[in-house]
Amino acid sequence: MFPETRMRRLRYGNLLRDFLSETRINEEKMVMPVFIDENIRKRKPIESMPGIFRQGTGDYLSYIQGLADMGVKSILLFGIPSSKDSSGTSAFQSNGVIQRAIKDVKASTEITIIADLCLCEYTDTGQCGLMKGHYVDNDSTLVAYRKIARTYAEAGTDIVAPSGMMDGQVAAIRDELEKSGFSNTLIMGYSAKYASGLYGPFREAADSAPQVGDRRSYQMDYRNSREALRELKLDMEEGADILMVKPALFYLDVLREARLSFTLPMAAYSVSGEYTMIRNAVDQGFLSKDVIAESISSIFRAGADIVISYFTEYILSGGLEEQ
Ligand SMILES: [Zn+2]
DSSP: OOHHHHHHHHHOOHHHHHHHOSOOOOGGGEEEEEEEETTOSSOEEOTTSTTOEEEETTTHHHHHHHHHHTTOOEEEEEEEOSOOBTTOGGGGOTTSHHHHHHHHHHHHOOOEEEEEEOSTTTBTTOOSSEEETTEEEHHHHHHHHHHHHHHHHHHTOSEEEEOSOOTTHHHHHHHHHHHTTOTTOEEBOOOEEBOOGGGHHHHHHHTOOOSSSOSTTTSBOTTOSHHHHHHHHHHHHHTOSBEEEESSGGGHHHHHHHHHHOOSOEEEEEOHHHHHHHHHHHHTTSSOTHHHHHHHHHHHHHTOSEEEETTHHHHHTTTTTOO
16 A cells, blocks of 8 residues: 555665664663582683683672673572582572672672572482472472572572472562561562473583482473463462563563563573574574574563573673674
8 A cells, every 4th residue: 555665664774773673682671690609719611601601709709790890780690509418408508609699799789689599509419399209399398498588688689589480489488588577679480480401501500400300390391381371370479579481482472471461570581502502503603693682682572571691791791793
């Protein structure tokens, strides 16, 4: 009907295209995951994730200050402790690897801290919960999660992010935070967390591969999407402040549904395997690096308010603009 529309579109310059674009990569809403390894002083590269390191005890603080200086507004902290046992004891000590990092980072930057809350880096089984025989025991695990949440809050974290997918974990943590006087500490629920093959590189990064069994009994089946809405609803009702879908790229339909169904801020976690696929293909010249912006934009376009991505540092440091 309006044949000239097509002609005009052809004449759009880049500036006009930017002006009319419906979505942009919102750098202020991007979160950089950071691994802190208590066993090393200096950072070590993670083989399968080029450009990503486990930070050592001697250099994590300057690394995080560097992130803040380049404009990164938020980090998601994971710890690798120097000792593991069947109770995950090192996860809930006031001088634990993450508790100390929270205090140090809060004392020296304005960056928002999200502290991942789970046991899989801290148990010798590599499971997200405490074992009773061959099974993960939900209720004793919740007792441990409460202790972790309290010590994180005491250290000064802004947000705790329970990722273990135990039943009732958000309610238990909310209750613990209220009781111990931390009603301003927020909870980001890993609400819809799928049992995904895309977590492989993370398990190398966080030294958290399950030593016995797997996690399919408490993570979601990738063939299901309505189940995700049930999990999201439960987390909301239990008192989560931010909901999450994880992974992101293979689950954009779930993210979209979640965005349309809930009014809470929605986070999407673009996981290690997504980074690995794209980063290695770009590094080897098989894909143009434009796919980095394309992939992150697709997550915002699907409805994410907050995007957790290993590309955060790359993007904020100007990696997309370099020739
Ligand atoms: Zn876990």
